Amino acid sequence: MKIMTAILVQLSLLWSLSASGPSPDTMTTATPGASEHSMAEAMFYQVIDDRTLQCLICFRECIIPEGERGFCRNKEHIDGVLYSLVHSRPSAVQVDPIEKEPQFHNLPGSRILCVGTAGCNYACRHCHNWHLSQQSIDDIRYMNMTPDHLVAEAMMREVRTISFTYNDPISMYEYVYDTARLAAQHGLNILWHSNGSMNPEPLRELLKYTHAVTIDLKGFSSHAYQNSRASLEPVLEALKIIGESDVWLEIVNLVIPTINDDPEEIRAMCRWISEHLGNEVPLHFTRFVPAYRLTHLPRTPVETLEQAYAIAREEGLSYVTIGNVPGHQYNSTFCPSCDSRVIHRTHFTVIENLLIDGACRECGHAVPGIWK
């Protein structure tokens, strides 16, 4: 019996070694005990008692006992200190068009360096990046890239913007913050795409070094937010803070059948945006395609997206687009003053930018955004 047990132990060890396998390029696979040397202390947390810490980055405010991690899987309590496990450990670093974020009023047609790590403080059942966001750093491959490396990479690839995306920047806050501070010194822009559930204090601190933000508004009801195991109120609070800052804001709303496609809900959302953020915040309605755990739902009817577009316009929003329907006329941006097309887009391709110094060529209406 002992021999059999020994064989099984040997086999499982062999298996665990072979499972990690060699990694491409500079990527490494996490191994127990290898993480301590490069962990960074987390920002915004408090000591509850000698055995418990509380993370204050996002609305969850996870209470984390010794040796445990928060909801996002990225913050670990070790010996009375909260550490970020993903600082300088991105798993995805790629160059993409800025339209993918989407950011339509921010250097149209430019390229951005997209950075993502493991973990997320949401658990969306439709997440397209679930293989990153719903994983722990222990289970996926990553690179060792400090903020210096990222900035150098961006400059080498001749991009003007570093974007923290794929998973939520909230779950890699310290990495984003350190990179943003450094990037500012090198004239690079910082963009992040978030669910917007960051707590006010860390949000205000990060906005100091941020140029643009895309907020993913998952809907306008608790039902819609249940799909992400989250809640709406903290997002609205964060949106107000971003709206009050100088940072360029765009909002994206993925319209999912049965989850958040009720026209009244869409109207309430648009009205809130108009009242609290103004009419000039670009709002993108994007089409859902089955993904991750929501694989049995149909794609969003284009009619529903067009209805949402009409509602948003009725509520006074000036810059509304429809995404993930390549070729649709509302992929493009129109001047709210004269209705002429100012940026002709199809999918991620900018066919023509007709703005002159950020103003409509036809009527001279100033279109807000980052144009230089």
Next chain:
Amino acid sequence: MMRRNLTAAAVIFMGFSGFTAQLLLLRELVSSFLGSELTIGFIFAAWLLWEAAGARLAGKIVHTGSVTSFALLQVLFALVVPLSVYAARTAGTFTPGEAADFGRTALFSLLILLPPGFLHGNLFPCSCALFLKTSKKPSETAVGNVYILEIIGTLAGGILFTFLFIPLAHGFRTAMIISLINCLVSSVLLLYSTKAPLRAAAAAAAGAVLSLGVIIGGFDTYLHMHAAGRLWPGSEVLEYRNSPYSTAAVTLRGGEYTWFSDRVPVITSPNPDTAETEGFAHLGLLHHPDPSSVLIIGSGAGGLLSEVLKHPVTRADYAELDPLLIELVKQHQTELIQSELEDPRVRTVNSDGRLFTLRSDAFYDAVIIGVPYPMDLQTNRLYTLEFFSLLKQRLAPKGIVLLSMPGSSGYLSEEMADINSMIIHTLEQVFPYRKSIPGDSSVLHIASGDARSIEAADTEELTARLAARSIESSAVTPWYISYRNDPERIRWFENSLEGHEARTNRDFTPAGVHYGTAYWLSMVSPGLLSPLRFFSSLPGLLLLGLAAAGMLMYAFLRSRVVHGCVAATGFSSMLFDLAVLYAFQALFGYVFSWIGVLAACFMAGAAFGGWFTTRRLKHMTAIKRWFFFSELWVTAAALLLGAVIMFLLPAAAWMGRELLLQLLFLLTAAAAGFSTGLQFPLAEGLVKHHSTDRSTSAGSLYAADLAGGCAAGLIGGAVLLPVIGIWGICISAMVLKLFSLVMFCAAGRNI
């Protein structure tokens, strides 16, 4: 005499309704499991478990010799079946549109199968007791007769389910027919019984009238559509139909039609997933200098075809894995679909894509495989070495094959890397030239036997071809081509695959199913990935060897070697059954239609084997020796079955003789069943000398048989098949039986 005949008829109907209900529920549950056949073993095992529990506990619940008990159990069974169908269809849909995770689906399957399985298990001992009362024959013969009558009913159920119910009736209609028959038989039986109370007969008759009323009034169709509607709230469900291949549905929401196969959306019209469709069609076909003839297998209508036709195509053949999809697409045409299907260059094919490719003598410049990644045997049929070899024969010079696998443009998970490595490795064994282009949620793979189609097509050339063909595309622009075809991104993708396994995907060693299942689990039940990886990293024979050694050692130490041998035979028996079903699915793709006749043939074979031995039992002087021979025979049968499946059946498949092949499958199933059925009476004969209570000895042997069957059902499909393949399964069964044979010999005189 009349009463005996009535009892015999009731037993036949019991077999019929039990097996039909089992098949019906299996189909509904498999559809909930995303159509994966790997769960067949699990569902069989669950049914066996509840049936065994029902049989075992029957005496404690009802008076087994009473006509009233038997008849009312049948009525209860009649009531339970439609309810179970409703539960099976809607189970796990707490969140509309969400794929049920493995744990939830497994739990629901167990719960849903409990009432009908348990009740049906109750019925068998009841019918035996009833038969004994009305028969003058000795108990062995009476029980044997019940068994044979039930098998006759089972056979009838399998045949009718395959050839009548699936093509003509929806799930609730089949369930109501089962109810009607059960209630009718029960009421007649009760009426002819002198001891049965009249009100029991009246209750059964009322059940029959109610069932008939439900059918005539069309309430079963209302239930059918109501249950389907719960799957997609807010959508109008226009169709929900079974085909030999899958369950197909059509919904309408916001002016958008969606066609589903096993609940997964496969076609959307009039607005398809433009980015995915255009990217797939154009990036792929631009690699061919002049694609004039194209074969599309899967997801062609509703966008892909119209994009393909923008190229200089003169002939486009279009097949789906499930021809019912094309029928439903034609029934609910949008303008886009109409323009596609009425284009004179398009020819729709009314058979599944793989069989069409086998029979076709046309040559194609491009073959586009548009079905999802191989997560079950049905889809895997289009991604195997054998199918790629077939495609190579159908490709014209410079011809290309296009397919896509799950992926990402930012990060490849382990499971994504594995499934892409597998497909690349399999492609490269047939096509020397290959290119992979990563996208946002999928990776486009292009393979060819000609270097010119791959190497010459750089971004400049692809863009020039886009312009020369005057292709108007919303997503694929010159900028998009340079973005997707970026050498740096392609290099990143290739680097991401380094160090990943690259097993070849074959028909009967479906590595694709293994990687596809792992990818699916990584989304819905990531906690199960580690056990899957653990089991798959162990050599299958070692795993089975250890399990067998443990089981048989236990039996040996407890002086229950015969029980151990029977359990090993039960295990092998289930593996044989699954091997035949999986081989059928790998070659034909419509096992859900034929599972009834195949499983019925297997059971009939097993019953015939049992009857064959029972008849000779009284003349046998040395049962131990005969048991030894039966052990030897089952061991050899494993090898023989493996050889038949691996060599004879594929040879017949390549000859394209479908009818002959189907016949061979039925014979193989019956022969496999016969081989395992031989042993049980011998084991009973051996054990009864050591037991005072005959029923207890038979019961414990039956339990050992079922335990082996359940264990094989649980691991056979989900673990063994994708990892070691059908041949490996047969070899494993052989090793297991060899081990039990050695144990039997070692036990010697102690038996």
